[in-house]
Amino acid sequence: MQEKDNTRRKVLIGLTTAVSLSGIPFAATPFIASWNPSARAKAAGASVKVDVSKMQYGQQIQVAWRKQPVFVIRHTKESLKGLEATLSKLRDPNSEDIDELYRGQNLTRSKSSEYTVIAGVCTHLGCSPKYHPEVEPKPWDASWAGGFFCPCHGSMFDMVGRVFKGVPAPTNLPVPPHFFNGSILTIGEDEELA
């Protein structure tokens, strides 16, 4: 089982891709491990902390939490404005089909107006969707406005992880509990939800 988990983790990490944005230098998507949690804390699925202040606008990083990737995206103002253009393509724009933790707080679906925090696991069969923030025609969508594409069976999600209509993935990418203390993002807990 452990070996299987390790293999899966390697596959997920292997799916991490480079990101390109007009006006923003090429940036690899780093996979950030948690800040030295103890082995016991890791086993219990302890929360992880990440300083997100150094992220570039438009950048995505992956953070490991409970052996699963969590995507953190720092949005540009343009990408948040562009969410409107994709609304008609979405199956569940208000996340009514899932337990949305921070419904209505921000366009990002998170507790921040600038960062999105979503599970990096496709809700179809568990592949890791790839980040494609470019607004340009893609083989899978001629009017692509940026978002996530799952290479396994073609599911599409917008820039904040909401699923498109007519794709295999049944629901939006879930938002894990989290909170921000200045630029320190904690994933895995939120006292306000307790």
Ligand code: FES
């Ligand atoms: S696992 Fe993502 S579309 Fe099937």
